[in-house]
Amino acid sequence: MSTEGPTSSPTEPPPRRPKVIKTNQQQVFLYVVLTLLLSLATVWGGRAMLHNSETLTFAVGTPNSDEALFAAKLATLLKNNASRFRIKIVNNADNAKALAQFDRKQADLAVLRTDAKVPLRARTLAILEHDLVLLLGPGGKKIKSLAELKKKKVAVVAENESSLAFVRSILDIPDGPDAARIQMAPQGATLDKLFAPASGFGAVIAIVHASRAVRDKAYEQVAKRGGFTLNAIDEAKALARKIPGISSETLTAGTLSASPEIPDDDLDTIGLEWLLVAQSRMSASTAGELARVVYENKSALGLDNGFASRIEPASVEKDAYVMAHQGAADYINDDTKSFMDKYSDLMYLGAAALSVIGSIFAAIYAKITRIAPEKAGELSTAVLDVGERIEHAHSLDQLECLQDELEGILRGAVIGLRDGTISTDGLDTFKLGYEFVRDEIGMRRDYLKRHCGEADKVAQDTAPPQQDESKIVVVKTAQSA
Incomplete structure (x- = not known):
């Protein structure tokens, strides 16, 4: 009599969840990289907007006048230096008409001699x-x-x-x-x-x-x-x-x-x-940048006839005949700005972008894409499922399979608790279920061993006695003799 009862097909163990911690770490790494890249893109875009090409209208006299030739040299210099500024030169019949155009706010730059009628909004960039x-x-x-x-x-x-x-x-x-x-x-x-x-x-x-x-x-x-x-x-x-x-x-x-x-x-x-003047409404950054370009490129801006060959900073005195533009005055008074002064705007923009973009990605990760850890209590279902199949195990091999499955669930729970893929919610329930099923498997194992021994003994008692074939052969030989 076979000790093995009817066997049932081994139940497939529940599919393991993906490595949550690895997936979450990959998401966090991806979001950090995206946050940095988007912040850099925002800063770059902001810088591009701040330094976007700006066209300045320069009102001058006739094309052969000194101020017109100087304007042409300044325009060429800015273009060759890849500056964000572009100069649009507008010629007039004479410098007086150029200043009148400047006074009507139809030009951003002009050149005036101090005996001329000074427009009310004129501010000096350079002498x-x-x-x-x-x-x-x-x-x-x-x-x-x-x-x-x-x-x-x-x-x-x-x-x-x-x-x-x-x-x-x-x-x-x-x-x-x-x-x-x-x-x-x-x-x-x-x-x-x-x-x-x-x-x-x-x-x-x-x-x-x-x-x-x-x-x-x-x-x-x-x-x-x-x-x-x-x-x-x-x-x-x-x-x-x-x-x-x-x-x-x-x-x-x-x-x-x-x-x-x-x-x-x-x-x-x-x-x-002779003064290079700008409109008072011109931004301080624009005026300061223009003043810097003019001061640092004196030799390149001087005309062949000598005009503008000795460019000087604008007078920043309060009693100056034409007041210096605030941007030019800032540059003259503080020629060496600190790193923070130069890039503070971009740093503030970068910090703001990093904060906003980081908060958005953190919210997306927490509410949408993050894989939440499995609760330990949810593993009790798999444990109890193993327990329900114990009574259908009619052999020690089937029982060992259930034992391995139970140990696999326990091993996964321990690893999950260690790496964070499983939370401690319902851990007591899981422990109670595990101990219960483990004891059930032990009791079933003892039962199968006991019944297996009894079945072997019954089989031995009911079996017919066996004759010694060697003796039978000897008898037959004697009779035949």
């Missing part, structure tokens, strides 16, 4: 050039004061008609018959021709760029022929206080001519400044 007022007399004749010129016919050597009005203002000559004695010199006229007796001019007032006066060899050539005398303007400081926009200047010895040396000693005169 591009100084103009010197040279008081020249014929031959060796000295001119002791500006008052002497009121009785003389004076030629004004300058590039535009605005200088004529400026000379009349410093000589204090109102419009009328006396003003006619102050005339613009004919285009291209030399000092020799202006001082010729036929011309009738008793003096010449030349308004020239300081950088150009140093380079102009014409003064030296005329001086060698004894053609003019350079006179001091002793009223320079008084005029600077009286007329806004005028500065007191000093000509060092040999400025106009080295041989003969003209002047032969330092000489007082007056001057004007």
Whole structure:
């Protein structure tokens, strides 16, 4: 009699859950990487927006004027340096009309000389050039004061008609018959021709760029022929206080001519400044960046004729004739900014982006994608399922299979509790169920062993006695004999 009863097909163990901890760690790692990447993208996008290409309109005079040529050089420099700024040059009939366009807010940048009407919203970015007022007399004749010129016919050597009005203002000559004695010199006229007796001019007032006066060899050539005398303007400081926009200047010895040396000693005169101005509404960052570009590229922005070859920072004094733009003033007063000053905006943007994006991903992970750990109490179902199949185990082999399955459930529970894939909720229930089923398996094992031994004994008792085949053979042999 077989000790094995009817066997049932072994029940497949419940499918193991995926490694929750590994999956969750992968999700956390993925979200951290995405948070960093999106934060960097946000900072980069914010920086791109802050540094997006900005077109600035530059109002200038005629295309061949100094301010127009300077604007063209600045535009080329910005383009070559891959700057975010682009310069749109708008030409006008003269610089006065360019300033009028600037005053109407139709331009962001302009160049003005300090004797011009200054637009209310103009703010200085840089001093591009100084103009010197040279008081020249014929031959060796000295001119002791500006008052002497009121009785003389004076030629004004300058590039535009605005200088004529400026000379009349410093000589204090109102419009009328006396003003006619102050005339613009004919285009291209030399000092020799202006001082010729036929011309009738008793003096010449030349308004020239300081950088150009140093380079102009014409003064030296005329001086060698004894053609003019350079006179001091002793009223320079008084005029600077009286007329806004005028500065007191000093000509060092040999400025106009080295041989003969003209002047032969330092000489007082007056001057004007050429200013690069911007609208007061221009942002401080834009103005500061433009000022930085201009200051750091002086040699590249100077014209061949000398204009803008000695660029200076804007005056940040409160009593400056044209106030410095706040952005330029900030750059001038604090040329070396700290790392935090330069990148604080981007750092704040990055921190905000990191916080917001991180919070979003944390919420997604916690509420949607996170695989929650299985409760220990839920494993009790699998344990009890093993217990229900114990009574159907009719052999020790079947019982061992159930024992292995129960141990597998316990092993999985221990590992899960260790790595976090199983929570401690219902752990007492699981322990109670496990102990109960384990004891049931032990009792069933004892039962099967006991009944298996009894069945073997019964089989031995009921079996017929067996004869010794060797003895039977011997008997048959004797009978046959």
